[in-house]
Amino acid sequence: MTRTQKTVFILVAIVAVVLGLTVNRVLSGKGQGDQTALIDAGVILLPQSRNVPDLKMVDQDGQPVSLGSLKDKWTLLFFGYTFCPDICPTTLAQLRQIKSELPKETVDKLRIVLVSVDPNRDTPQQLKTYLGYFDKQFVGLTAPVDSIQKLANAVSIPFIPADTSKPNYTVDHSGNLALLGPDGTQRGFIRAPLNNQKLIAQLPGLVERK
Structure with missing residues (x-):
């Protein structure tokens, strides 16, 4: 040159x-x-919101859930699984701590959702028991792996489906969170690792956005 x-x-x-x-x-x-x-604070807003595929899933109570119903609140969408040895328990514990320090009016406008990337083992009951260790108001969702992969790709947080034939297999996935607005569209991301105090400072203002 x-x-x-x-x-x-x-x-x-x-x-x-x-x-x-x-x-x-x-x-x-x-x-x-x-x-x-x-x-x-690790919050990256998209210049233009993205539509999220309206997939059919099942929640931790065994009830059918449409992704299109995730509206009226801001949703923090985390892709993980209950047998995860590190990222998932750490992230969920941080989200519990963040939630506990936010003003009630902010918490009322937030929904925290774990989408399982391991539907082979994560039954609704397994999700419910696991999330109960952190916060019983956290939502768990599962579906066939192809549906989960479609959602993950749509919000740009892909994962690598595991070889379920191997004993004690793990699933490679990201610690980033997808941020959905109250209209159900993706508004951005929250980067991992989470910074608790900075998110506690920024989330109240963020959830006031329409």
Whole structure:
């Protein structure tokens, strides 16, 4: 690369950064300060909301649930499984702690959902027992693995289905959370690992958005 090419490349990169910051400010609607604080807390909002496939699933009580019914609240969607040795218990314990420190009016506008990536072992009863160790108001959902994979791909939090023929198998999955708005569309992500205190500071303002 010649010196001229390097200079042009650097200038293009600078312009791209400046444009990105400008677009971020416009999209946030509340100024760069709010957007920066959200990003610092691990909350990444999409520039445009995404529709979520209206799949049929089963909850921890064995009741049929349509994903289209996840409305009227902000939903934190976590893909995990009850036999997970590390990410899942840690994340769920953090979500319980975060919830316990949020104002009641914020908690009333939040729903925390575990979507099992291990439907082979995660029966509704298994989900209910497991989630009961953390918070009985947490929702557990299961479905055939192809439906779960369709949902995971739609919200850009994919996982690798396990070889269930192996004893004591584990499932490779992300610790990120999908963030759904009260209209049922995906509004963004919450990056792992979760930062409890920063999320406690930012979630009250976030759930006030429409």
